[in-house]
Amino acid sequence: MFPPIEPFRTGYLATTDGNEIYWEASGNPKGLPAIYIHGGPGGGIMTGYRRHFDPEKFCIVSFEQRGCGRSRPLATSSLEDLKTNTTQSLISDIELLRTHLNVDQWLLYGVSWGTTLALAYAQAHPDRVMGLILALICTTTHQEVEWITEDMRRIFPIEWERFAAMAEPEPGERIIDAYYRKITSPDLTMREAAAKAWCEWEDTHVSLDPRHTPFSKFQDPDFCMLFATLVIHYWKNGAFLGDQQILRNLKTIQHLPCVLIHGKLDVSSPLEIAWRLHKAWPGSELVILQNEGHGGSGMVEAVTKAVAKMESELVGKMSI
Numbered sequence: 001m002f003p004p005i006e007p008f009r010t011g012y013l014a015t016t017d018g019n020e021i022y023w024e025a026s027g028n029p030k031g032l033p034a035i036y037i038h039g040g041p042g043g044g045i046m047t048g049y050r051r052h053f054d055p056e057k058f059c060i061v062s063f064e065q066r067g068c069g070r071s072r073p074l075a076t077s078s079l080e081d082l083k084t085n086t087t088q089s090l091i092s093d094i095e096l097l098r099t100h101l102n103v104d105q106w107l108l109y110g111v112s113w114g115t116t117l118a119l120a121y122a123q124a125h126p127d128r129v130m131g132l133i134l135a136l137i138c139t140t141t142h143q144e145v146e147w148i149t150e151d152m153r154r155i156f157p158i159e160w161e162r163f164a165a166m167a168e169p170e171p172g173e174r175i176i177d178a179y180y181r182k183i184t185s186p187d188l189t190m191r192e193a194a195a196k197a198w199c200e201w202e203d204t205h206v207s208l209d210p211r212h213t214p215f216s217k218f219q220d221p222d223f224c225m226l227f228a229t230l231v232i233h234y235w236k237n238g239a240f241l242g243d244q245q246i247l248r249n250l251k252t253i254q255h256l257p258c259v260l261i262h263g264k265l266d267v268s269s270p271l272e273i274a275w276r277l278h279k280a281w282p283g284s285e286l287v288i289l290q291n292e293g294h295g296g297s298g299m300v301e302a303v304t305k306a307v308a309k310m311e312s313e314l315v316g317k318m319s320i
Helices: 047-052 079-084 087-100 113-124 142-149 157-167 175-183 188-204 221-236 271-280 297-319
Strands: 009-014 020-027 032-037 058-063 106-111 129-135 258-263 285-289
Touching: 009 087, 020 087, 032 087, 032 113, 032 297, 047 058, 047 106, 047 297, 058 087, 079 221, 087 113, 106 113, 106 297, 113 129, 129 297, 142 175, 142 221, 157 175, 157 188, 175 188, 175 221, 188 221, 258 271, 258 297, 271 285, 285 297
Parallel strands: 032 058, 032 106, 106 129, 129 258, 258 285
Antiparallel strands: 009 020, 020 058
């Protein structure tokens, strides 16, 4: 990884529906444009993403998705704001930012939930994308949501029982729907309990990696509430995408270079998801990390290598 750097420019971008999106740019203002798309939903950005990129060669952009981080208003300030928090809105925010920064095309780097958003954005605006680097791949299908919230009880039966008991599902109600009912309740105590239980479950299903340590931000009740609210909102609604939409629309971006990076020990997003995407995208490269789960030091190294390789290929094409 490259040494830590600070942004050379930051700002807030006003949307037409009352949101203000925090964004930052680092590296070389005249470098190859790249945008980092964070996970969650609601995870926000941390400074480490910049260190994957050579700061002399890249203009490194990121933003905090509406409703989280330093963007305003936060999703927890008014549950009414959730109505305008959709994947389509996030895609529009990325396009607004691209136009604001006078970027013609950029390289997309998405992590976890950010891979779903990066793929959806690329399919909506393929002419604005030079390539994709996707790590910890998920496509947020109905099957994936069912796996995380229901089927993973086969691996973590004790923890899942606590997780499901907190949801108190009505007969025939999905766990995700029960959690949505609680996290959007006017009863703050109920919402806080649901958020705490949800984040405990999040920490559980990434724990099979032998180097796993609990996510420190989950000790912050405000972060827990925000994170759980947005994740549950997007999971309940299937990321506001038709089921299997990303795979069905893959032909729109199959001409773009793509590196997929995934840990073999990732239980949250099983390797099958990355494998299916790779099989449907013949030109993609799949990097499988044998001893990694949902993140880790090997993932950091693999992403840095993928960025360098992508930069070399893109610059080579531009010089032809």
